[in-house]
Amino acid sequence: MVFVIRTCMKIARYAYRLSPLGKIAVILACFVSSLSTLVPASAQELTNVRISVDYRLYGANAPVAFAQDSGIFKEAGINAIVDGSSGSGDAINRVASGLYDAAYADIGTLAEFWARNPTQAPKLVMVVLDRSPQSIVSLKKSNIKSVKDLIGRKVGTSQTDATSRMLPGVLKLNHIPIDKLNLVRVEQRLRDALLVRGDVDAVVGFDSAILFNLMTQDIMPDDTNVIYYADNGFDFYGNGLLVSRRMIETNPDVVKRLAGALAKAWIASIQDPKKTITVLAKRDPLIDVELETKRLQWILNNNVVTETTRKNGLGHLDEAKMANGLKTLASAFELPKVPTVSDLYDPRFLPPASERMIPSK
Numbered sequence: 001m002v003f004v005i006r007t008c009m010k011i012a013r014y015a016y017r018l019s020p021l022g023k024i025a026v027i028l029a030c031f032v033s034s035l036s037t038l039v040p041a042s043a044q045e046l047t048n049v050r051i052s053v054d055y056r057l058y059g060a061n062a063p064v065a066f067a068q069d070s071g072i073f074k075e076a077g078i079n080a081i082v083d084g085s086s087g088s089g090d091a092i093n094r095v096a097s098g099l100y101d102a103a104y105a106d107i108g109t110l111a112e113f114w115a116r117n118p119t120q121a122p123k124l125v126m127v128v129l130d131r132s133p134q135s136i137v138s139l140k141k142s143n144i145k146s147v148k149d150l151i152g153r154k155v156g157t158s159q160t161d162a163t164s165r166m167l168p169g170v171l172k173l174n175h176i177p178i179d180k181l182n183l184v185r186v187e188q189r190l191r192d193a194l195l196v197r198g199d200v201d202a203v204v205g206f207d208s209a210i211l212f213n214l215m216t217q218d219i220m221p222d223d224t225n226v227i228y229y230a231d232n233g234f235d236f237y238g239n240g241l242l243v244s245r246r247m248i249e250t251n252p253d254v255v256k257r258l259a260g261a262l263a264k265a266w267i268a269s270i271q272d273p274k275k276t277i278t279v280l281a282k283r284d285p286l287i288d289v290e291l292e293t294k295r296l297q298w299i300l301n302n303n304v305v306t307e308t309t310r311k312n313g314l315g316h317l318d319e320a321k322m323a324n325g326l327k328t329l330a331s332a333f334e335l336p337k338v339p340t341v342s343d344l345y346d347p348r349f350l351p352p353a354s355e356r357m358i359p360s361k
Contacts, residue, residue, distance in 0.1 A: 046079035047254050049247075050100040052091040054162065054239060055188070056084040057284065059277060059295030060133075060208045061239075064104045066276040067265035069283060076261040078254065086188060087160030088239075089113075095122040095244050102258060103242045104128070106162030107344070108234075108329055110242055114344060115335040122242040125349040126259045126315040128266060129238025129303040134163040134229040137210045138202035139195065145225055147174045147232050156186040156200035163204045166229065169332025173233035192217075207302075212295040216288075234332070236325035237317075238303055248346065260351040263314055270305065271359050273297050305358055313356035317345060 051068075053061040065082045067073050073080040085091045088106035092113050095103045107124055114121035136155070138144040144153065147170065157164035168178050184200050192213040195203045203210060207228070211221050230236070241262055243255050269276040277293045308316060322341045330338040350356075 051102045052100045053104045054088045059292035063265040063269040076257040088162040089160040096120045109162040124345045126241040130306045132238040133206040135207040136227040151180045153201040154182045156203040158188045256349045259349045313353045
């Protein structure tokens with residue numbers, strides 16, 4: 001900056017020889033040059049990053065889209081493109097194939113994927129959901145109160161979402177043969193409608209997805225029974241930020257900025273969830289702002305803001321909890337090898353605790 005000013009001063013000494021237009025051109029050139037030295041490189045050049053979330057863009061994953069639409073990613077020097085998917089399995093496959101750079105997806109599904117593709121599996125760089133929302137939901141009239149009550153019942157599952165993929169493992173943990181259930185493969189978008197119509201007795205998925213979808217059919221949470229995986233042998237983390245190995249190896253600074261920006265977006269959403277959904281509604285005007293705000297608030301209250309994260313900040317990972325969960329998952333899926341914490345998690349990119357602390361009410 002000092003060099004540019006001195007140069008402009010030298011040029012100004014000779015500017016009197018120029019025409020009026022020439023003098024103006026010199027002054028403008030020096031002014032623009034001075035400004036360019038003040039603009040950081042990250043604002044001049046944005047790094048393209050494609051991110052896939054675990055389902056359609058809605059309340060439960062809205063902070064990821066909020067980071068894009070509010071400019072938080074751009075502030076971090078990232079030109080992000082955030083897309084929905086058919087489920088966590090789909091999102092992880094996209095990253096592993098190289099089509100996407102990162103995903104907001106289920107960590108249990110990542111562990112299963114790693115067992116089959118250890119060199120291609122993305123890496124977890126930041127946990128977001130401290131408690132898993134994976135659940136089995138039924139209407140109270142079906143009288144399904146425990147996992148054992150699923151025997152002989154029709155259960156709607158899909159092929160790509162995290163909860164469906166983990167169901168066989170949860171059944172095994174509870175000593176229930178999977179062939180004792182009548183599994184009905186359903187399109188995830190139609191899943192909850194089939195429950196309402198009585199085509200299935202129960203469905204599996206995130207509680208925040210199912211319960212709030214049922215509300216649109218005038219079925220309130222009190223009209224349902226919810227069985228949580230976390231209460232039936234699988235106390236594990238939910239979703240987190242997963243990043244391709246290629247990006248970690250070739251551009252670790254971008255990974256660090258990506259994690260920092262996403263943490264900032266979730267903290268902002270905790271402070272004002274309605275703002276996050278209002279911004280999402282600009283992307284999709286058909287979104288029910290009131291419903292999706294309640295859905296996001298549910299996720300924040302039940303899965304993000306916990307005793308642990310209040311103490312240690314968003315993204316804190318307890319290695320003992322992670323290791324125990326991986327052992328349970330490996331046993332349930334009969335994986336040839338139990339993944340270690342370091343096989344899946346790279347802690348180098350976690351933002352400082354000061355940037356992840358949960359705001360007080």
